Amino acid sequence: MIFVVIGAMFLHNLIVWRSKAIARHKAQGQTVPRMTSSQRWQHALLFVSFIVLVLTGFALKYPNSWFAEVLGMGERLRSITHRIAGAILIGAGAYHLIYIAMTRDGRRLIRDFAPKPKDAFDAWGTMRYYLGLNRTKPKFGRFNYAEKAEYWALVWGTALMAATGIMLWAKVFVGNLLARWWLDVATAVHFYEAVLATLAILVWHFYQVFFDPDVYPMNWAWKDGSMPVERYREEHGLDTETLAEAGAQAATTTAEGFDTDTPTKPEVPPQE
Amino acid sequence: MCAQVLVLTLFSLACAAHAARKPKDEDCLACHSDSSLTKEADGKSVSLYINEAKLKKSIHGGMFTCVDCHKDVEASLHETPPAKISCGQCHAEAEQAYRQSYHARANKPGGTSAATCVDCHGPVHEILPASVAASPVNHANIPATCGRCHGQKFLMKASGESVQPFVSYQASVHGRAIERGADGAAVCTDCHGWHEILPANDARSPIYKFNVPGTCGKCHGAVEQVFRQSIHGQAITRGNGLAPVCTDCHGIHSIKAHLDPDSPVSEQNLAGATCARCHEGVRLSQEFGVAGSRVSTYLDSYHGLASKGGSVVVANCASCHGVHNILPSSDPNSTINRANLNATCGQCHKGVTQRFTLNKVHLDGNTAISARLRCDGSGESISH
Numbered sequence: 001m002i003f004v005v006i007g008a009m010f011l012h013n014l015i016v017w018r019s020k021a022i023a024r025h026k027a028q029g030q031t032v033p034r035m036t037s038s039q040r041w042q043h044a045l046l047f048v049s050f051i052v053l054v055l056t057g058f059a060l061k062y063p064n065s066w067f068a069e070v071l072g073m074g075e076r077l078r079s080i081t082h083r084i085a086g087a088i089l090i091g092a093g094a095y096h097l098i099y100i101a102m103t104r105d106g107r108r109l110i111r112d113f114a115p116k117p118k119d120a121f122d123a124w125g126t127m128r129y130y131l132g133l134n135r136t137k138p139k140f141g142r143f144n145y146a147e148k149a150e151y152w153a154l155v156w157g158t159a160l161m162a163a164t165g166i167m168l169w170a171k172v173f174v175g176n177l178l179a180r181w182w183l184d185v186a187t188a189v190h191f192y193e194a195v196l197a198t199l200a201i202l203v204w205h206f207y208q209v210f211f212d213p214d215v216y217p218m219n220w221a222w223k224d225g226s227m228p229v230e231r232y233r234e235e236h237g238l239d240t241e242t243l244a245e246a247g248a249q250a251a252t253t254t255a256e257g258f259d260t261d262t263p264t265k266p267e268v269p270p271q272e
Numbered sequence: 273m274c275a276q277v278l279v280l281t282l283f284s285l286a287c288a289a290h291a292a293r294k295p296k297d298e299d300c301l302a303c304h305s306d307s308s309l310t311k312e313a314d315g316k317s318v319s320l321y322i323n324e325a326k327l328k329k330s331i332h333g334g335m336f337t338c339v340d341c342h343k344d345v346e347a348s349l350h351e352t353p354p355a356k357i358s359c360g361q362c363h364a365e366a367e368q369a370y371r372q373s374y375h376a377r378a379n380k381p382g383g384t385s386a387a388t389c390v391d392c393h394g395p396v397h398e399i400l401p402a403s404v405a406a407s408p409v410n411h412a413n414i415p416a417t418c419g420r421c422h423g424q425k426f427l428m429k430a431s432g433e434s435v436q437p438f439v440s441y442q443a444s445v446h447g448r449a450i451e452r453g454a455d456g457a458a459v460c461t462d463c464h465g466w467h468e469i470l471p472a473n474d475a476r477s478p479i480y481k482f483n484v485p486g487t488c489g490k491c492h493g494a495v496e497q498v499f500r501q502s503i504h505g506q507a508i509t510r511g512n513g514l515a516p517v518c519t520d521c522h523g524i525h526s527i528k529a530h531l532d533p534d535s536p537v538s539e540q541n542l543a544g545a546t547c548a549r550c551h552e553g554v555r556l557s558q559e560f561g562v563a564g565s566r567v568s569t570y571l572d573s574y575h576g577l578a579s580k581g582g583s584v585v586v587a588n589c590a591s592c593h594g595v596h597n598i599l600p601s602s603d604p605n606s607t608i609n610r611a612n613l614n615a616t617c618g619q620c621h622k623g624v625t626q627r628f629t630l631n632k633v634h635l636d637g638n639t640a641i642s643a644r645l646r647c648d649g650s651g652e653s654i655s656h
Contacts, residue, residue, distance in 0.1 A: 060577050060578065063580035063581040064580065074581075074583070076583065078581065171621070172621050175621075175628035176624060176627050179628070180627070180629070181632070184631075
């Protein structure tokens with residue numbers, strides 16, 4: 001009874017929400033490139049493997065929990081899946097290292113992500129602005145302080161999880177080499193870092209890309225690779241390079257007789 | 273010569289004539305084969321019917337005539353009923369043993385009714401030797417015979433007892449084996465004895481705690497030998513009642529094969545349901561300095577988590593500590609003695625060296641890191 005009623009409610013709202021989300025997505029005006037195709041692929045590999053790792057990891061730690069029940073994997077399948085996802089994440093991380101070293105986009109990415117003293121002032125200024133203590137909001141470059149923190153937390157977390165994960169994977173080798181208590185430490189670190197990373201994604205990242213009223217229901221950049229130019233100007237006004245490129249492109253398209261109000265890629269309607 | 277023969281013949285005839293005065297079985301059965309023959313005793317009608325076929329097949333019928341036992345019956349027409357014969361007149365030893373038993377004690381006048389000779393051996397005139405398959409005390413029939421009372425819910429309730437021991441036995445590895453026709457499996461009497469069935473708190477009883485290993489060892493002798501050497505067996509030998517005997521881990525009537533998920537010693541149940549009963553709490557640590565929290569620390573480890581996640585290949589208590597041969601790590605024969613740890617861990621983790629094995633296990637999760645950071649890992653004490 002409860003299942004049917006609440007299920008029907010959920011389905012009803014899901015249909016409405018989906019339609020509205022798509023409509024809002026379509027209503028976007030001119031956009032600027034935010035993520036290249038390679039970056040979106042890297043992000044996709046990251047989040048798929050991350051989610052699988054979170055589920056299969058916490059299913060081990062909390063075997064009697066509901067999600068372990070839902071997952072319903074035997075220990076053998078669970079452990080193999082966790083290793084496969086771990087290998088994919090490490091592979092994506094390794095690729096990213098090559099990417100930032102070898103490609104133009106990559107080098108630009110790391111340059112834009114580099115932390116600067118301004119980021120600390122930005123964080124302070126932003127807090128003051130939203131508490132009503134400041135009249136002006138700080139202006140940001142291509143990545144604001146929150147996004148930079150996110151990126152470097154990801155770098156650190158992935159490195160730590162990869163290192164401890166590989167230690168635990170090669171437990172006999174590491175135990176014989178260093179002593180087994182290193183594995184116990186690695187186990188504890190792997191667990192607490194997993195908790196930290198998962199909560200950081202839920203609290204920090206998901207706010208920025210889902211729940212922030214400015215982007216709700218979603219920041220589509222992960223899928224489209226672009227975001228509305230209006231919003232970009234507002235949030236990343238100091239990234240003159242991108243805005244100049246977007247302006248040049250807008251000028252071109254206008255000159256060619258296109259309506260600048262239509263989305264940049266109207267021929268590919270975004271799907272859920 | 274002729275005279276001698278004559279005398280002998282006459283003597284024989286005389287003897288025969290004397291014997292003829294005693295009734296023959298046919299004479300008795302002339303009346304007693306009538307199934308409607310009854311007498312009144314204490315206002316109740318008591319059948320005096322004897323089933324001839326069963327009598328002839330019975331162990332007594334094959335050995336004796338009626339009057340061999342009913343000596344006071346002089347003539348086939350007897351006015352007075354023959355005196356009651358007690359089994360103990362011939363089976364004194366059995367009766368003596370029975371007098372000690374729980375059945376006899378329960379059977380006191382005014383008390384509840386409990387089994388007497390005929391309840392198990394069958395009607396007096398139809399008793400079969402135990403070796404005969406049809407005998408109620410034939411080995412294969414013992415559970416059914418005891419079950420006639422011990423499987424009767426209302427009967428047992430009336431005596432303040434439960435049928436659960438019998439019901440559990442039926443589902444046990446022993447009960448099922450008997451049902452399949454495997455005569456070697458233990459039946460009630462193999463553990464409880466027969467005439468002299470004693471309660472578990474009687475030191476003479478085969479089910480008295482300290483006698484249990486010997487009782488099980490009648491069949492499981494090799495296991496008993498190993499158990500006697502173990503720390504549990506040693507403690508039992510010293511008279512430590514907190515140490516487990518066979519039934520503490522395996523169950524009593526409900527014993528199941530260790531591969532049966534319902535067994536208390538199955539992979540699934542061993543740690544949480546069985547070893548935990550003693551090795552989790554403070555009882556053993558307070559009394560004997562045996563470390564507690566052995567199960568919670570196991571369950572927090574990868575081994576324990578994976579076992580809770582349903583793995584039956586991951587290490588459980590027995591994988592490292594052994595089964596019947598459990599010994600403290602200080603004992604050179606222990607599977608967790610430092611000299612044997614490489615082999616023990618190496619069962620699963622091929623190629624481990626002492627650098628891997630000589631580390632604390634059973635870590636308290638909350639102090640795991642600090643404990644590890646305090647010790648240098650070079651052959652620290654192994655907690656057991």
